[in-house]
Amino acid sequence: MSASAIPSPAAADLRTARRRLLLDTLGIAVSVAAFGLVFGLAARNAGFSPIEAVAFSVVVFAGASQFAAAGYIAAGLPWAPIVVLTFFLNARHMLYSASLAPRFREVPFAQRIVMSHVLTDEAFALSAAHFHRIGRLDVPGYWIAAIVGVFVPWNIATIAGVLLGGAIPDPSKFGLDIVFPAAMGGLAVGLATGRRELVAAGAGAVIGTGMSLVIGPALGIIVGGLLGPVFGMATPVRADVARAPAPESEMAGRAVDLAEAELESLAEDFSFGPGPEHRE
Amino acid sequence: MSTQLVLLAVLMFAATYPSRALPILAPGIERLPPRALLYLRLVGPAVLASLAAANTLVGKTSDGAPVFHVGIEILGVVACVLVVAWRRNLLFGLVVGVALVAAARFAGLA
Numbered sequence: 001m002s003a004s005a006i007p008s009p010a011a012a013d014l015r016t017a018r019r020r021l022l023l024d025t026l027g028i029a030v031s032v033a034a035f036g037l038v039f040g041l042a043a044r045n046a047g048f049s050p051i052e053a054v055a056f057s058v059v060v061f062a063g064a065s066q067f068a069a070a071g072y073i074a075a076g077l078p079w080a081p082i083v084v085l086t087f088f089l090n091a092r093h094m095l096y097s098a099s100l101a102p103r104f105r106e107v108p109f110a111q112r113i114v115m116s117h118v119l120t121d122e123a124f125a126l127s128a129a130h131f132h133r134i135g136r137l138d139v140p141g142y143w144i145a146a147i148v149g150v151f152v153p154w155n156i157a158t159i160a161g162v163l164l165g166g167a168i169p170d171p172s173k174f175g176l177d178i179v180f181p182a183a184m185g186g187l188a189v190g191l192a193t194g195r196r197e198l199v200a201a202g203a204g205a206v207i208g209t210g211m212s213l214v215i216g217p218a219l220g221i222i223v224g225g226l227l228g229p230v231f232g233m234a235t236p237v238r239a240d241v242a243r244a245p246a247p248e249s250e251m252a253g254r255a256v257d258l259a260e261a262e263l264e265s266l267a268e269d270f271s272f273g274p275g276p277e278h279r280e
Numbered sequence: 281m282s283t284q285l286v287l288l289a290v291l292m293f294a295a296t297y298p299s300r301a302l303p304i305l306a307p308g309i310e311r312l313p314p315r316a317l318l319y320l321r322l323v324g325p326a327v328l329a330s331l332a333a334a335n336t337l338v339g340k341t342s343d344g345a346p347v348f349h350v351g352i353e354i355l356g357v358v359a360c361v362l363v364v365a366w367r368r369n370l371l372f373g374l375v376v377g378v379a380l381v382a383a384a385r386f387a388g389l390a
Binding site: 023024026027048049050051052055056060061062065069073082083084086087090092093094095096097098099100101102104109112113115116117119121124125128132172173174176177178179182183184185186187188189190191192196197198200201202203205206207209212213214217220221222223224225226227229232233 | 281282283284285286288289290291292293294295296297299300301302303304305306312315317318319320321322323324325326327328329331332333334335336337338346347348353356357360361363364365368369370371373374375377378380381382385
């Protein structure tokens with residue numbers, strides 16, 4: 001075997017990470033397909049033609065607002081409130097977009113236009129965990145999460161649902177209704193690798209639940225996602241270490257602010273160039 | 281075959297796409313100060329935990345009002361989270377969580 005045929009450690013790590021991403025994607029795809037079937041059925045019951053149901057899943061591509069719209073259309077609601085509701089139901093995507101934006105800045109603009117359209121809860125959760133594991137952007141990884149994990153199963157299942165109709169069993173009978181929250185929780189665990197992330201996740205869960213009870217889940221979840229990080233930022237990295245001299249520092253004996261050091265390293269983390277896959 | 285609702289789909293797209301695209305497409309995101317980047321890094325775990333908790337703990341009354349809900353779903357979600365924390369394997373965690381909930385429902389416990 002020639003030396004050039006031996007994969008570099010970075011390439012091997014990327015392959016391992018993508019294999020894990022594919023496994024994670026499989027679990028999500030099963031759940032997405034199950035609920036895509038149910039959406040197809042709901043659309044059929046609301047009087048959608050197959051073309052209209054597929055147009056919703058391709059063009060809107062946002063499960064909660066699609067279900068809500070099917071229900072409102074069946075109830076005879078006018079379009080304007082449906083569109084307004086859609087905006088509020090999907091406003092949380094702005095948090096995902098803002099969170100991924102620093103990593104996407106080197107991606108060509110035309111590609112970012114398409115990447116934005118397929119940014120869903122699941123695509124964000126899978127790709128953010130994947131990027132976090134490899135420490136950088138991986139454009140093919142994003143497409144695996146967004147297209148293989150969500151877009152394709154959601155749309156195929158929508159077609160199947162609208163055509164098969166009443167032959168579809170209720171996914172909750174098989175426990176599949178918990179896949180979405182369980183997957184979001186599991187992927188949050190994957191991102192919570194430090195005290196600040198843990199505090200942000202805990203605060204997000206508590207605030208999101210509390211505010212959902214007061215103002216409804218569509219906005220409550222956003223408030224949790226917005227305020228959780230504030231609590232995370234207020235958490236010292238490690239108070240005992242941050243206040244003590246850094247023993248391995250070149251400036252031993254001088255207090256080192258590890259919180260600031262983390263911010264510096266974070267800035268560097270987001271200043272990486274595009275990876276080899278992206279440059280291709 | 282009716283295509284009237286395709287226009288509604290386009291309008292809903294117009295209400296959804298800006299939320300998804302504006303931060304990704306807006307210039308200058310790379311010039312954000314480090315504290316803003318830290319905030320954005322923490323948005324991920326916070327919003328995913330918020331989604332998981334609200335989807336598990338908030339139900340609806342018959343008239344659609346949100347209500348605190350404690351059910352077997354919590355067991356499934358917590359089991360999945362614990363398995364992921366232990367094994368770092370989401371698929372395994374989902375299988376365990378779904379199996380627990382399905383078994384409880386088939387057994388008539390939930």
